[in-house]
Amino acid sequence: MLQLLKNYISKRTDLSQKDIEVICNYFVSQKTSRNQVLINYYDVCYQYFFINKGCIRLYTINKEGIETSRYFAFESMFCTALPSFIDQKPACEYLQTIEASELLVISRDDFYKLVDRYPEFNNIYREILELGFITAQKRIYGFQGFDALEKVQWLIKNQPNLLLRVSNKMAASYLGISPSTLSRVKKML
Amino acid sequence: MLQLLKNYISKRTDLSQKDIEVICNYFVSQKTSRNQVLINYYDVCYQYFFINKGCIRLYTINKEGIETSRYFAFESMFCTALPSFIDQKPACEYLQTIEASELLVISRDDFYKLVDRYPEFNNIYREILELGFITAQKRIYGFQGFDALEKVQWLIKNQPNLLLRVSNKMAASYLGISPSTLSRVKKML
DNA sequence: ACTAAATGTTGATCTATGTCAACGTTTTTT
DNA sequence: AAAAAACGTTGACATAGATCAACATTTAGT
Numbered sequence: 435m436l437q438l439l440k441n442y443i444s445k446r447t448d449l450s451q452k453d454i455e456v457i458c459n460y461f462v463s464q465k466t467s468r469n470q471v472l473i474n475y476y477d478v479c480y481q482y483f484f485i486n487k488g489c490i491r492l493y494t495i496n497k498e499g500i501e502t503s504r505y506f507a508f509e510s511m512f513c514t515a516l517p518s519f520i521d522q523k524p525a526c527e528y529l530q531t532i533e534a535s536e537l538l539v540i541s542r543d544d545f546y547k548l549v550d551r552y553p554e555f556n557n558i559y560r561e562i563l564e565l566g567f568i569t570a571q572k573r574i575y576g577f578q579g580f581d582a583l584e585k586v587q588w589l590i591k592n593q594p595n596l597l598l599r600v601s602n603k604m605a606a607s608y609l610g611i612s613p614s615t616l617s618r619v620k621k622m623l
Numbered sequence: 624m625l626q627l628l629k630n631y632i633s634k635r636t637d638l639s640q641k642d643i644e645v646i647c648n649y650f651v652s653q654k655t656s657r658n659q660v661l662i663n664y665y666d667v668c669y670q671y672f673f674i675n676k677g678c679i680r681l682y683t684i685n686k687e688g689i690e691t692s693r694y695f696a697f698e699s700m701f702c703t704a705l706p707s708f709i710d711q712k713p714a715c716e717y718l719q720t721i722e723a724s725e726l727l728v729i730s731r732d733d734f735y736k737l738v739d740r741y742p743e744f745n746n747i748y749r750e751i752l753e754l755g756f757i758t759a760q761k762r763i764y765g766f767q768g769f770d771a772l773e774k775v776q777w778l779i780k781n782q783p784n785l786l787l788r789v790s791n792k793m794a795a796s797y798l799g800i801s802p803s804t805l806s807r808v809k810k811m812l
Numbered sequence: 813a814c815t816a817a818a819t820g821t822t823g824a825t826c827t828a829t830g831t832c833a834a835c836g837t838t839t840t841t842t
Numbered sequence: 843a844a845a846a847a848a849c850g851t852t853g854a855c856a857t858a859g860a861t862c863a864a865c866a867t868t869t870a871g872t
Contacts, residue, residue: 489744494764502767558747575693602819618821770828806850
Protein backbone atom coordinates (compact mmCIF):
# COMPACT_ATOMS: atom_id res chain seq x y z
CA MET A 435 0.00 0.00 0.00
CA LEU A 436 2.95 2.30 0.57
CA GLN A 437 4.72 0.97 -2.51
CA LEU A 438 4.07 3.92 -4.83
CA LEU A 439 5.21 6.35 -2.17
CA LYS A 440 8.33 4.32 -1.47
CA ASN A 441 9.14 4.27 -5.16
CA TYR A 442 8.54 8.00 -5.33
CA ILE A 443 11.01 8.66 -2.53
CA SER A 444 13.68 6.14 -3.46
CA LYS A 445 13.63 7.38 -7.05
CA ARG A 446 14.47 10.88 -5.81
CA THR A 447 16.83 10.30 -2.90
CA ASP A 448 19.52 7.95 -1.70
CA LEU A 449 17.80 7.37 1.61
CA SER A 450 18.11 3.88 3.10
CA GLN A 451 15.11 1.55 2.96
CA LYS A 452 14.90 1.96 6.71
CA ASP A 453 14.63 5.74 6.57
CA ILE A 454 12.12 5.49 3.76
CA GLU A 455 10.14 3.10 5.90
CA VAL A 456 10.20 5.56 8.80
CA ILE A 457 9.14 8.43 6.58
CA CYS A 458 6.33 6.46 4.98
CA ASN A 459 4.94 5.51 8.35
CA TYR A 460 4.00 9.12 8.94
CA PHE A 461 1.43 8.72 6.17
CA VAL A 462 -2.05 7.42 6.86
CA SER A 463 -4.22 5.79 4.25
CA GLN A 464 -7.57 7.33 3.42
CA LYS A 465 -10.13 5.97 0.99
CA THR A 466 -12.47 8.48 -0.58
CA SER A 467 -15.52 8.33 -2.78
CA ARG A 468 -16.18 10.04 -6.09
CA ASN A 469 -16.69 13.79 -5.62
CA GLN A 470 -15.75 13.70 -1.97
CA VAL A 471 -14.61 17.10 -0.78
CA LEU A 472 -11.34 17.01 1.18
CA ILE A 473 -10.88 20.73 1.79
CA ASN A 474 -13.60 23.35 1.87
CA TYR A 475 -13.37 26.99 0.85
CA TYR A 476 -12.91 28.37 4.36
CA ASP A 477 -10.85 25.47 5.67
CA VAL A 478 -7.28 25.95 6.71
CA CYS A 479 -5.29 23.16 5.15
CA TYR A 480 -3.02 21.12 7.37
CA GLN A 481 -2.62 17.96 5.32
CA TYR A 482 -0.55 16.88 2.37
CA PHE A 483 -1.96 14.17 0.12
CA PHE A 484 -0.10 11.60 -1.94
CA ILE A 485 -2.27 9.88 -4.51
CA ASN A 486 -2.04 6.12 -4.54
CA LYS A 487 -5.00 5.73 -6.82
CA GLY A 488 -7.49 8.17 -8.25
CA CYS A 489 -7.53 11.84 -8.96
CA ILE A 490 -7.74 15.06 -6.99
CA ARG A 491 -9.20 18.24 -8.42
CA LEU A 492 -8.45 21.68 -7.06
CA TYR A 493 -11.13 24.22 -7.90
CA THR A 494 -13.00 27.33 -6.85
CA ILE A 495 -16.49 28.68 -7.22
CA ASN A 496 -16.86 32.39 -7.85
CA LYS A 497 -19.64 34.65 -6.67
CA GLU A 498 -21.75 33.86 -9.74
CA GLY A 499 -21.51 30.18 -8.88
CA ILE A 500 -19.17 29.34 -11.77
CA GLU A 501 -16.63 26.60 -11.06
CA THR A 502 -13.05 27.02 -12.18
CA SER A 503 -10.74 24.03 -12.12
CA ARG A 504 -7.24 24.94 -11.04
CA TYR A 505 -5.29 21.75 -11.03
CA PHE A 506 -5.61 18.01 -11.41
CA ALA A 507 -3.31 15.52 -9.70
CA PHE A 508 -3.12 11.81 -10.50
CA GLU A 509 -1.36 8.70 -9.21
CA SER A 510 2.10 9.19 -7.64
CA MET A 511 1.62 12.91 -7.28
CA PHE A 512 1.58 15.04 -4.15
CA CYS A 513 -1.30 17.46 -3.86
CA THR A 514 -2.63 19.95 -1.37
CA ALA A 515 -4.07 23.45 -1.17
CA LEU A 516 -0.51 24.70 -1.01
CA PRO A 517 -0.99 28.42 -0.32
CA SER A 518 -3.18 27.57 2.65
CA PHE A 519 -0.85 24.75 3.71
CA ILE A 520 2.07 27.19 3.70
CA ASP A 521 0.43 30.26 5.21
CA GLN A 522 -2.28 28.58 7.32
CA LYS A 523 -4.94 30.90 6.00
CA PRO A 524 -8.32 29.83 4.62
CA ALA A 525 -7.82 27.94 1.39
CA CYS A 526 -10.29 29.92 -0.75
CA GLU A 527 -10.44 26.84 -2.88
CA TYR A 528 -11.81 23.33 -2.80
CA LEU A 529 -10.04 20.01 -2.99
CA GLN A 530 -12.04 17.00 -4.09
CA THR A 531 -11.44 13.47 -5.34
CA ILE A 532 -13.29 13.25 -8.63
CA GLU A 533 -12.92 9.47 -8.68
CA ALA A 534 -13.05 6.99 -5.82
CA SER A 535 -9.48 7.26 -4.58
CA GLU A 536 -6.87 5.97 -2.20
CA LEU A 537 -4.78 8.68 -0.62
CA LEU A 538 -1.83 8.70 1.72
CA VAL A 539 -2.17 11.61 4.10
CA ILE A 540 0.46 13.33 6.20
CA SER A 541 -0.18 16.14 8.65
CA ARG A 542 1.48 19.50 8.13
CA ASP A 543 3.37 19.16 11.42
CA ASP A 544 4.78 15.79 10.46
CA PHE A 545 5.53 16.98 6.95
CA TYR A 546 7.63 19.91 8.12
CA LYS A 547 9.17 17.68 10.79
CA LEU A 548 10.41 15.39 8.03
CA VAL A 549 11.54 18.37 5.95
CA ASP A 550 13.65 19.56 8.88
CA ARG A 551 14.91 16.17 9.95
CA TYR A 552 15.85 14.71 6.56
CA PRO A 553 17.77 16.91 4.14
CA GLU A 554 16.72 14.43 1.46
CA PHE A 555 13.08 14.99 2.26
CA ASN A 556 13.73 18.70 2.23
CA ASN A 557 15.02 18.19 -1.29
CA ILE A 558 11.84 16.39 -2.24
CA TYR A 559 9.81 19.30 -0.96
CA ARG A 560 12.10 21.66 -2.84
CA GLU A 561 11.54 19.63 -5.98
CA ILE A 562 7.76 19.74 -5.48
CA LEU A 563 7.92 23.51 -5.12
CA GLU A 564 10.26 23.95 -8.07
CA LEU A 565 8.12 21.71 -10.22
CA GLY A 566 4.91 23.35 -9.06
CA PHE A 567 6.37 26.70 -9.82
CA ILE A 568 7.53 25.67 -13.28
CA THR A 569 4.20 24.04 -14.06
CA ALA A 570 2.32 27.12 -12.96
CA GLN A 571 4.62 29.32 -15.03
CA LYS A 572 4.22 27.16 -18.10
CA ARG A 573 0.50 27.30 -17.73
CA ILE A 574 0.34 31.07 -17.42
CA TYR A 575 2.73 31.66 -20.23
CA GLY A 576 1.41 28.86 -22.37
CA PHE A 577 -2.04 30.43 -22.25
CA GLN A 578 -1.09 34.09 -22.70
CA GLY A 579 -2.48 35.11 -26.07
CA PHE A 580 -3.54 31.61 -27.06
CA ASP A 581 -6.90 31.11 -28.71
CA ALA A 582 -9.14 28.18 -27.79
CA LEU A 583 -7.62 25.80 -30.34
CA GLU A 584 -4.08 26.58 -29.27
CA LYS A 585 -4.98 26.06 -25.60
CA VAL A 586 -6.35 22.61 -26.33
CA GLN A 587 -3.31 21.72 -28.41
CA TRP A 588 -1.10 22.93 -25.58
CA LEU A 589 -2.99 20.73 -23.14
CA ILE A 590 -2.69 17.67 -25.35
CA LYS A 591 1.02 18.25 -25.63
CA ASN A 592 1.73 19.10 -22.01
CA GLN A 593 -0.82 17.16 -19.97
CA PRO A 594 -2.19 14.47 -22.26
CA ASN A 595 -3.68 12.50 -19.35
CA LEU A 596 -5.92 15.30 -18.40
CA LEU A 597 -8.29 15.17 -21.36
CA LEU A 598 -8.55 11.41 -20.97
CA ARG A 599 -9.21 11.39 -17.25
CA VAL A 600 -11.54 14.33 -16.59
CA SER A 601 -14.85 15.44 -18.06
CA ASN A 602 -15.05 17.99 -20.86
CA LYS A 603 -16.75 20.33 -18.49
CA MET A 604 -13.88 20.23 -16.03
CA ALA A 605 -11.24 20.40 -18.74
CA ALA A 606 -13.00 23.43 -20.23
CA SER A 607 -13.11 25.16 -16.86
CA TYR A 608 -9.39 24.42 -16.51
CA LEU A 609 -8.65 25.95 -19.90
CA GLY A 610 -10.85 28.97 -19.29
CA ILE A 611 -13.13 28.26 -22.23
CA SER A 612 -16.76 27.19 -22.36
CA PRO A 613 -17.71 23.53 -22.76
CA SER A 614 -19.38 24.41 -26.06
CA THR A 615 -16.17 25.86 -27.40
CA LEU A 616 -14.14 22.87 -26.23
CA SER A 617 -16.60 20.59 -27.96
CA ARG A 618 -16.34 22.57 -31.18
CA VAL A 619 -12.56 22.82 -31.02
CA LYS A 620 -12.12 19.08 -30.51
CA LYS A 621 -13.67 18.46 -33.91
CA MET A 622 -11.02 20.64 -35.55
CA LEU A 623 -8.09 18.57 -34.28
CA MET B 624 25.81 48.68 -1.11
CA LEU B 625 24.99 45.32 0.41
CA GLN B 626 22.65 46.89 2.92
CA LEU B 627 19.35 45.93 1.29
CA LEU B 628 20.51 42.36 0.90
CA LYS B 629 21.68 42.20 4.50
CA ASN B 630 18.33 43.49 5.65
CA TYR B 631 16.59 40.96 3.46
CA ILE B 632 18.51 38.09 5.01
CA SER B 633 18.51 39.24 8.62
CA LYS B 634 14.77 39.87 8.43
CA ARG B 635 14.22 36.25 7.42
CA THR B 636 16.82 34.33 9.44
CA ASP B 637 18.63 34.39 12.76
CA LEU B 638 22.02 34.16 11.11
CA SER B 639 24.87 36.07 12.80
CA GLN B 640 26.11 39.28 11.22
CA LYS B 641 29.30 37.41 10.44
CA ASP B 642 27.51 34.68 8.49
CA ILE B 643 25.39 37.25 6.70
CA GLU B 644 28.58 39.04 5.78
CA VAL B 645 30.06 35.85 4.38
CA ILE B 646 26.92 35.10 2.41
CA CYS B 647 26.67 38.59 1.00
CA ASN B 648 30.26 38.48 -0.19
CA TYR B 649 29.29 35.86 -2.74
CA PHE B 650 27.29 38.55 -4.49
CA VAL B 651 28.85 40.84 -7.08
CA SER B 652 27.50 44.25 -7.94
CA GLN B 653 26.44 44.95 -11.51
CA LYS B 654 25.15 48.25 -12.87
CA THR B 655 22.89 48.07 -15.87
CA SER B 656 21.33 50.54 -18.25
CA ARG B 657 17.72 50.99 -19.22
CA ASN B 658 16.51 48.12 -21.41
CA GLN B 659 19.69 46.14 -20.99
CA VAL B 660 19.13 42.47 -21.66
CA LEU B 661 20.54 40.18 -18.97
CA ILE B 662 19.39 36.82 -20.31
CA ASN B 663 18.59 36.01 -23.90
CA TYR B 664 16.06 33.54 -25.24
CA TYR B 665 18.51 30.70 -25.87
CA ASP B 666 20.74 31.44 -22.89
CA VAL B 667 21.04 28.99 -20.09
CA CYS B 668 20.69 30.93 -16.87
CA TYR B 669 23.32 30.49 -14.19
CA GLN B 670 22.84 33.64 -12.18
CA TYR B 671 20.49 34.84 -9.51
CA PHE B 672 19.85 38.57 -9.26
CA PHE B 673 18.96 40.61 -6.21
CA ILE B 674 17.67 44.07 -7.05
CA ASN B 675 19.30 46.88 -5.14
CA LYS B 676 17.76 49.54 -7.29
CA GLY B 677 15.68 49.42 -10.43
CA CYS B 678 13.40 46.92 -12.05
CA ILE B 679 13.77 43.66 -13.93
CA ARG B 680 11.23 42.50 -16.49
CA LEU B 681 10.83 38.89 -17.55
CA TYR B 682 9.25 38.53 -20.97
CA THR B 683 9.01 36.51 -24.16
CA ILE B 684 8.46 37.22 -27.81
CA ASN B 685 6.30 34.79 -29.73
CA LYS B 686 6.64 33.79 -33.37
CA GLU B 687 4.48 36.71 -34.50
CA GLY B 688 6.86 39.10 -32.74
CA ILE B 689 4.42 39.92 -29.94
CA GLU B 690 5.99 40.59 -26.54
CA THR B 691 4.41 39.11 -23.42
CA SER B 692 5.54 40.35 -20.02
CA ARG B 693 5.71 37.56 -17.50
CA TYR B 694 6.92 39.15 -14.32
CA PHE B 695 8.28 42.36 -12.86
CA ALA B 696 10.66 42.48 -9.91
CA PHE B 697 11.55 45.61 -7.95
CA GLU B 698 13.91 46.64 -5.14
CA SER B 699 14.70 44.00 -2.50
CA MET B 700 13.44 41.17 -4.65
CA PHE B 701 15.26 38.17 -6.02
CA CYS B 702 14.77 37.48 -9.69
CA THR B 703 16.02 35.06 -12.30
CA ALA B 704 14.80 32.92 -15.17
CA LEU B 705 13.98 30.27 -12.62
CA PRO B 706 13.01 27.31 -14.82
CA SER B 707 16.27 27.66 -16.70
CA PHE B 708 18.20 28.30 -13.50
CA ILE B 709 16.79 25.09 -12.03
CA ASP B 710 16.96 22.81 -15.05
CA GLN B 711 19.88 24.41 -16.92
CA LYS B 712 17.98 24.41 -20.18
CA PRO B 713 17.58 27.39 -22.52
CA ALA B 714 15.50 30.04 -20.84
CA CYS B 715 12.98 30.58 -23.66
CA GLU B 716 12.48 33.98 -22.14
CA TYR B 717 14.25 37.26 -21.76
CA LEU B 718 15.36 39.12 -18.66
CA GLN B 719 15.94 42.83 -18.94
CA THR B 720 16.33 45.84 -16.66
CA ILE B 721 13.71 48.31 -17.82
CA GLU B 722 15.31 51.07 -15.77
CA ALA B 723 18.97 51.80 -15.10
CA SER B 724 19.55 49.41 -12.21
CA GLU B 725 21.97 48.16 -9.61
CA LEU B 726 21.95 44.43 -9.18
CA LEU B 727 23.69 42.02 -6.86
CA VAL B 728 24.54 38.88 -8.75
CA ILE B 729 25.37 35.42 -7.46
CA SER B 730 26.36 32.46 -9.58
CA ARG B 731 24.23 29.33 -9.58
CA ASP B 732 27.08 27.28 -8.14
CA ASP B 733 27.56 29.66 -5.26
CA PHE B 734 23.85 29.96 -4.72
CA TYR B 735 23.35 26.23 -4.33
CA LYS B 736 26.54 26.07 -2.28
CA LEU B 737 24.96 28.49 0.18
CA VAL B 738 21.68 26.58 0.07
CA ASP B 739 23.51 23.41 1.05
CA ARG B 740 25.85 25.00 3.57
CA TYR B 741 23.37 27.19 5.47
CA PRO B 742 20.02 25.68 6.44
CA GLU B 743 18.86 29.27 6.97
CA PHE B 744 19.73 30.13 3.40
CA ASN B 745 17.97 26.98 2.29
CA ASN B 746 14.92 28.35 4.07
CA ILE B 747 15.24 31.60 2.20
CA TYR B 748 15.30 29.70 -1.08
CA ARG B 749 12.31 27.69 0.09
CA GLU B 750 10.50 30.91 0.88
CA ILE B 751 11.33 32.31 -2.56
CA LEU B 752 9.94 29.18 -4.17
CA GLU B 753 6.86 29.10 -1.98
CA LEU B 754 6.20 32.76 -2.62
CA GLY B 755 6.87 32.41 -6.34
CA PHE B 756 4.51 29.51 -6.47
CA ILE B 757 1.78 31.33 -4.57
CA THR B 758 2.20 34.44 -6.71
CA ALA B 759 1.99 32.42 -9.90
CA GLN B 760 -1.07 30.60 -8.60
CA LYS B 761 -2.78 33.81 -7.63
CA ARG B 762 -2.11 35.24 -11.02
CA ILE B 763 -3.50 32.26 -12.90
CA TYR B 764 -6.51 31.98 -10.70
CA GLY B 765 -7.04 35.68 -10.37
CA PHE B 766 -7.27 35.96 -14.12
CA GLN B 767 -9.41 32.91 -14.84
CA GLY B 768 -12.70 34.23 -16.13
CA PHE B 769 -11.91 37.86 -15.38
CA ASP B 770 -12.78 40.50 -17.94
CA ALA B 771 -10.42 43.38 -18.69
CA LEU B 772 -11.80 45.64 -15.97
CA GLU B 773 -11.59 42.95 -13.32
CA LYS B 774 -7.99 42.14 -14.29
CA VAL B 775 -6.96 45.75 -13.86
CA GLN B 776 -8.76 45.97 -10.53
CA TRP B 777 -7.02 42.77 -9.47
CA LEU B 778 -3.67 44.27 -10.41
CA ILE B 779 -4.31 47.46 -8.49
CA LYS B 780 -5.23 45.45 -5.45
CA ASN B 781 -2.45 42.86 -5.63
CA GLN B 782 0.50 44.62 -7.24
CA PRO B 783 -0.19 48.34 -6.96
CA ASN B 784 3.44 49.27 -7.73
CA LEU B 785 3.29 47.70 -11.09
CA LEU B 786 0.98 50.18 -12.78
CA LEU B 787 3.03 53.04 -11.35
CA ARG B 788 6.43 51.72 -12.37
CA VAL B 789 5.95 50.21 -15.83
CA SER B 790 4.52 51.50 -19.09
CA ASN B 791 0.93 50.89 -20.10
CA LYS B 792 2.18 48.77 -22.94
CA MET B 793 4.09 46.45 -20.62
CA ALA B 794 1.31 46.33 -18.06
CA ALA B 795 -1.15 45.45 -20.82
CA SER B 796 1.07 42.66 -22.09
CA TYR B 797 1.32 41.40 -18.50
CA LEU B 798 -2.46 41.37 -18.16
CA GLY B 799 -3.02 39.78 -21.52
CA ILE B 800 -5.08 42.66 -22.86
CA SER B 801 -4.34 45.21 -25.57
CA PRO B 802 -2.95 48.63 -24.72
CA SER B 803 -6.11 50.18 -26.20
CA THR B 804 -8.28 48.19 -23.85
CA LEU B 805 -6.12 49.06 -20.85
CA SER B 806 -6.36 52.70 -21.80
CA ARG B 807 -10.12 52.51 -22.08
CA VAL B 808 -10.51 50.52 -18.89
CA LYS B 809 -8.44 52.96 -16.85
CA LYS B 810 -11.01 55.66 -17.54
CA MET B 811 -13.73 53.51 -16.00
CA LEU B 812 -12.00 53.17 -12.64
C1' DA C 813 -31.55 -3.15 -15.80
C1' DC C 814 -34.06 1.30 -15.10
C1' DT C 815 -34.53 5.88 -14.09
C1' DA C 816 -32.84 10.30 -13.17
C1' DA C 817 -29.38 13.36 -13.49
C1' DA C 818 -25.40 15.03 -15.53
C1' DT C 819 -22.83 15.80 -19.59
C1' DG C 820 -21.92 16.55 -24.47
C1' DT C 821 -23.27 18.58 -29.05
C1' DT C 822 -24.91 21.90 -32.12
C1' DG C 823 -27.11 26.10 -34.09
C1' DA C 824 -28.49 31.00 -33.50
C1' DT C 825 -27.36 35.10 -31.47
C1' DC C 826 -24.72 38.68 -28.77
C1' DT C 827 -20.86 41.01 -26.80
C1' DA C 828 -16.29 42.13 -25.12
C1' DT C 829 -12.25 43.10 -26.80
C1' DG C 830 -8.91 42.84 -30.50
C1' DT C 831 -7.17 45.29 -34.64
C1' DC C 832 -6.15 49.19 -37.38
C1' DA C 833 -5.39 53.85 -38.15
C1' DA C 834 -4.93 58.68 -37.06
C1' DC C 835 -3.46 61.87 -33.97
C1' DG C 836 -1.36 64.02 -29.89
C1' DT C 837 1.99 63.58 -26.31
C1' DT C 838 5.94 62.16 -24.01
C1' DT C 839 10.55 60.36 -23.92
C1' DT C 840 15.06 59.49 -25.76
C1' DT C 841 18.95 60.38 -28.53
C1' DT C 842 22.11 63.15 -30.92
C1' DA D 843 17.40 72.23 -28.54
C1' DA D 844 15.79 69.63 -32.32
C1' DA D 845 14.51 65.50 -34.41
C1' DA D 846 13.14 60.96 -34.03
C1' DA D 847 11.13 57.36 -31.91
C1' DA D 848 8.11 55.35 -28.74
C1' DC D 849 3.96 55.60 -26.31
C1' DG D 850 -0.94 56.75 -25.15
C1' DT D 851 -5.66 57.76 -26.64
C1' DT D 852 -9.65 57.37 -29.26
C1' DG D 853 -12.98 56.02 -32.95
C1' DA D 854 -14.70 52.63 -36.42
C1' DC D 855 -14.94 48.09 -37.40
C1' DA D 856 -14.27 42.91 -37.18
C1' DT D 857 -14.44 38.58 -34.78
C1' DA D 858 -13.60 34.79 -31.44
C1' DG D 859 -15.93 32.88 -28.32
C1' DA D 860 -19.71 33.38 -24.70
C1' DT D 861 -24.42 32.47 -23.82
C1' DC D 862 -28.78 30.32 -24.43
C1' DA D 863 -31.63 26.71 -25.72
C1' DA D 864 -32.94 22.29 -27.55
C1' DC D 865 -31.76 17.85 -28.09
C1' DA D 866 -28.82 13.56 -27.80
C1' DT D 867 -25.94 10.79 -25.11
C1' DT D 868 -23.68 9.06 -21.31
C1' DT D 869 -23.21 8.03 -16.50
C1' DA D 870 -24.56 6.93 -11.73
C1' DG D 871 -27.41 5.18 -8.16
C1' DT D 872 -31.19 2.36 -6.81
